[in-house]
Amino acid sequence: MLEAVAAGFVVGRVDLGPAYKYFVIPLRYDGWWLVFCLMSSEPETTEGREDPGRRFEKLSQHEHSVLDHMRRRRPISRDIIREFEDKRTFGERLADRIAQFGGSWTFIILFGCVLLAWVITNSILLARRDEAFDPYPYILLNLFLSMLAALQAPVIMMSQNRQAAKDRLDAAHDYEVNLKAELEIVSLHAKLDALTEQKWMELMRTQEEQIRILEKLIQERSK
Secondary structure: OEEEEEOOEEEEEEOOOOOEEEEEEEEEEOOEEEEEEEEEEOOOOOOOOOOHHHHHHOOOHHHHHHHHHHHHOOOOOOOHHHHHHHOOOHHHHHHHHHHHHHOOHHHHHHHHHHHHHHHHHHHHHOOOOOOOOOOOOOHHHHHHHHHHHHHHHHHHHHHHHHHHHHHHHHHHHHHHHHHHHHHHHHHHHHHHHHHHHHHHHHHHHHHHHHHHHHHHHHHHHHO
16 A cells, blocks of 8 residues: 655555555655655465465366466467368268258258149149149158158257357367466566566665765754
């Protein structure tokens, strides 16, 4: 806690953390402005603090990766989608294509046209000559639709499982990037705190010099 006191009133206060306390008192003596800076530190308690080695062992694989990238000063961001798709097998790429086509308006329009043509052919064109191969209620068409649904459902589920795995990988990568950014910010704050402490040490040395000048002036006046 930093406090600047003048004429018995607190004119400024800055919290520098629980470990340090600063007291700054400006005084005017014989045309000189003298700044007295008193600093006291409170030792940190070690109660309840876990062993750093054990805490390091409890870190996850992603956290170890972040620390390794920070130690080597290497960027951690990468193109997850490209890496994920480059590792796909032929069957996985085929399943993704089928799922992508089956969930598009193109498939819906084409499939609707096939169903309409099937119904018109068996109910109007061939029914007049009594040559319909699948008359109403279209049992053969229902069989084909059932087989198509039975084959298409597992393929779509395979693609959905791959998409879920991609989302988990993307979320883990976002966590690594955010964690590294947070640690970099904490490191930057620590550097700023170190610079601030260095400035205060310089201020204390300046205070010692001012005290020495004040003592010299007092000695000269007492003569």
